[in-house]
Amino acid sequence: MSRRSGRWRRAAPSPERVLAQLALRALTPALPLARRFGLLQESVALWSRGLRQHKAWAEHHSRCRKLVAEVTAELPQRRKAVILGSGFLRDIPLNALCRGFDEVVLVDIVHLPPVRLRLLPRRNVRLVTCDLTGAMAWLAGEAEGRADPLAPLIADEAVDLVVSANLLSQLAWPVADWLEDHPERSSALPTDMPARCIAWHLDDLLRFKARVCLISDVEMVERERNGAIHDRIDLTYGVALPPEDESWPWPVAPFGEAERDREFVHRVCAWRDFRGS
Numbered sequence: 689m690s691r692r693s694g695r696w697r698r699a700a701p702s703p704e705r706v707l708a709q710l711a712l713r714a715l716t717p718a719l720p721l722a723r724r725f726g727l728l729q730e731s732v733a734l735w736s737r738g739l740r741q742h743k744a745w746a747e748h749h750s751r752c753r754k755l756v757a758e759v760t761a762e763l764p765q766r767r768k769a770v771i772l773g774s775g776f777l778r779d780i781p782l783n784a785l786c787r788g789f790d791e792v793v794l795v796d797i798v799h800l801p802p803v804r805l806r807l808l809p810r811r812n813v814r815l816v817t818c819d820l821t822g823a824m825a826w827l828a829g830e831a832e833g834r835a836d837p838l839a840p841l842i843a844d845e846a847v848d849l850v851v852s853a854n855l856l857s858q859l860a861w862p863v864a865d866w867l868e869d870h871p872e873r874s875s876a877l878p879t880d881m882p883a884r885c886i887a888w889h890l891d892d893l894l895r896f897k898a899r900v901c902l903i904s905d906v907e908m909v910e911r912e913r914n915g916a917i918h919d920r921i922d923l924t925y926g927v928a929l930p931p932e933d934e935s936w937p938w939p940v941a942p943f944g945e946a947e948r949d950r951e952f953v954h955r956v957c958a959w960r961d962f963r964g965s
């Protein structure tokens with residue numbers, strides 16, 4: 689197992705798993721930037737890790753779905769719902785959203801084929817593929833500065849609900865890893881780019897007029913079998929967040945997933961009304 693930027697990786701997946709993941713990667717239409725920044729590979733890896741850890745992750749996913757359903761029930765009108773970091777749709781109550789809203793917009797940098805297949809019968813779902821840091825083209829030297837990835841949705845008066853769904857922490861580490869691998873580019877860029885990616889997303893959320901629900905892991909704890917804490921990593925790169933409404937542990941890598949005698953547990957926080965908190 690190796691880990692950079694607070695993210696662990698499985699060291700040696702089985703040959704069958706490698707083949708399955710290669711096939712899924714080959715079949716997925718993806719932005720060139722998603723490939724360059726390793727996000728297609730990460731999306732495929734996360735998809736299969738979620739299948740393997742279905743039981744261990746079930747409580748986390750069900751709390752997220754329940755929270756989004758409760759927030760939805762409080763809304764005075766339900767025209768358009770926007771889910772940021774929709775990914776594998778494990779943490780959102782998709783059926784309820786599709787029934788309750790005129791349109792559901794799913795935004796992610798990668799939409800894997802199994803997700804696209806699941807969405808085929810749904811008439812009121814729209815997929816948007818974009819980089820929600822807005823910074824990857826800039827980092828790669830293809831743009832002069834940060835793009836404003838959510839500008840069209842922020843301007844859309846019909847949006848009544850925005851959910852940032854276990855995305856926030858994921859915006860920083862690919863940028864941190866990429867800068868580490870490209871020292872010649874990083875010297876020409878602000879030194880705190882990963883933290884900026886987190887702060888930009890929070891600012892983007894505050895620009896919506898709609899109800900905004902934020903769910904994100906904020907800390908990773910690496911623990912030994914005897915309970916001793918080996919490491920503790922701030923996944924928000926020091927960016928301040930208001931007090932959360934609730935929080936819970938997410939055993940992202942239980943004992944045996946990444947290392948036989950270490951578990952990696954993330955602390956997830958949720959803000960039911962992020963603009964009002």
Ligand SMILES: C[S@@+](CC[C@H](N)C(=O)[O-])C[C@H]1O[C@@H](n2cnc3c(N)ncnc32)[C@H](O)[C@@H]1O
Nearest residue numbers: 773774775776777778779797819820821853858
């Ligand atoms: C931890 S997963 C959560 C996925 C989904 N909410 C779920 O639980 O099924 C994080 C998601 O963020 C997406 N993501 C990561 N970086 C992104 C970026 N720069 N722009 C848009 N999406 C990104 C990933 O593709 C992935 O789907």
